Amino acid sequence: MGRVRAVRTGARFAALTLTVALACLALACGRNSQGQKAGRRDPELDRKVEEMLPRIAEFAHLPAGRVPAARRADAATLEAYLLERIASEYPDDMLENVALAYQTFGLLPDSVDLRALLVDLLLEQAVGYYDPARDVLFVRDEAPAAMVDALLAHELVHALQDQQTDLDSLVHSVTGNDARAAIQAAMEGQAMAAMLAYQYATMTGTTLSAEQLPDIGPEMAGALTDAAAYPQLAQAPAIVREPLLFAYLGGLRFVQRLWRSQPSNPAPFGEWLPESTEQLIHTERLLGERDRPVALGIGEPGEGWQLVYGRDLGELEIRIYFEEHLQDPRAAARAAAGWDGDAYALLARDDELALVWYTAWDSAADADEFSDAYGRAFSARFGAGGAAGELAGQGRQARLDRLEVSGIPIVRVVETGVGAELASPPVVGVTAAGGG
Secondary structure, X not given: OHHHHHHHOHHHHXXXXXXXXXXXXXXXXXXXXOOOXXXXXXXXXXXXXXXXXXXXXXXXXXXXXXXXXEEEEOXXXXXXXXXXXXXXXXXXXXXXXXXHHHXXXXXXXXXXXXXXXXXXXXXXXXXXXXXXOOOEEEEEOOOOHHHHHHHHHHHHHHHHHHHHOOHHHHHXXXXXXXXHHHHHHHHHHHHHHHHHHHHHHHHHOOOOOHHHOOOOHHHHHHHHOOOOOOHHHHHOOHHHHHHHHHHHHHHHHHHHHHHHHOOOOOXXXXXXXXXXXXXXXXXXXXXXXXXXOEEEEEOOOOOOOEEEEEEOOHHHHHHHHXXXXXXXHHHHHHHHOOEEEEEEEEEEEOOEEEEEEEEEEOOHHHHHXXXXXXXXXXXXXXXXXXXOOEEEEXXXXXXXXXEEEOOXXXXXXXXXXXXXXXXXXXXEEEEEEOOO
C-alpha cells in the first residue's frame, strides 16, 4: 500500500526536487573561501534545522552530528558565491579550455559563453546551498515557503556528509572529469534519497526508508526540463544539462540500489565510493563484481604541436556525444557501453587545432562498436566519411587506429583540419587502475 501511495505522490516529489536542482555546483568554495557573506539570522530557520536534523540523519543513514547554522541570503550574495565557486573550480583560463574541448567534440556551440551559462542556470534554480567552509546552510530570500523544508532536508545531508568526510577533499582527491562526476553523483544521490524519504513521510504520515521508495527519476527528469518553468536548463546544451541531471537522478538510483543490496545502509563513500559514471549507469559493476576503470595518460606532442588542454569524458559524456550526433539513444548507449577508460588532448600548431582521443574498452567487440559509431557520427557532423579508418569531410579529417596496450583494446582517434599533418600522435600509457 505504501508503494502505491509513493507512486501517486511522485509528481509532487518531482516538483519539490526542483528547488535544489543544480545546487551541487554551488556546494563549496573551499575551506579558504573569503567571498561568502555571513548572511542574516532567522530564528525560524534555526528552529527548523534543529527539529529536522534527527529525522534527516535517520533517512540518510548518517550519525546526527552537530547542528549547522542557518542564514538567509539575498540574490546578490548567491551570485557572488557562484562566481567564486566557478572561479575556484576552473582557475585561470581552464573553463575557456573546457568550452573549446566540447566545441571540438561538437557538443557546444562556438557562440556559448560557458561561464555565463553556468551562472544563469544556477541562478534560475538554486534557492539555497550548504557552505562547508562555514558549516552554514544558506536559504535564498526568494525561496518559496513551501519549498524551504525540501531545501533544508537536502542540504542537511550535505552538512552531515561533511561531518563524516571532508567533501572538498573528497571531490578534489581525483583529477579526472568522469571520476569527479561519479563522486558528485554519490553525494547528491544520498541527499536526494533522504530528502525524498522525508518528503514522503511529511506528505503521507507514513514512514518508508529511502530504499523502499520507487524509482521516480523519469518524472523528475521531465519536470526538471520543463521549458516553461526552467527555460535556461531546458535550452542548455545536452553536455551541460545531462551531467547536471545525472548527478541527482543517477546518484539517487545508485544510492537506492546500494542500500537495497547492503542491509547496513552504508554511506556511498569509502568502500562504496564510485570511481566512474560507468559504475553508476551499470550499478552491478560496483555493487557486484567491481569493474574498475583504467587511467590513460597521453604523452607529450611532437612535430611542433603544443598541448592546449586534456582530460577525459567517461561513459556518460561519450553516450551524450553519440546521442547528439547520431540522434539515436539506443545506439548511443551501445556505443558507450564497455568503456574502460579514456583520455583526450587538444593540440595546437599555428592556427591548426587537433584532437587526439584514446578510448579503452572491455573487449574488442566493444571497441568495434565504438569505432563504427564514431564513423557514423563523423559523417553526420561533417557530411562525408570514408573507409579503413580514414575519414574526410567538410573542413575536417580523422584517422582511427586500433591498438592494444597492456592487453587492453584501445581505439585512437586523431582529428585535424583537412590537410593538417599529425603523423606521429602522442603515445598513450596505462598508468593505473581505478581512481583518478
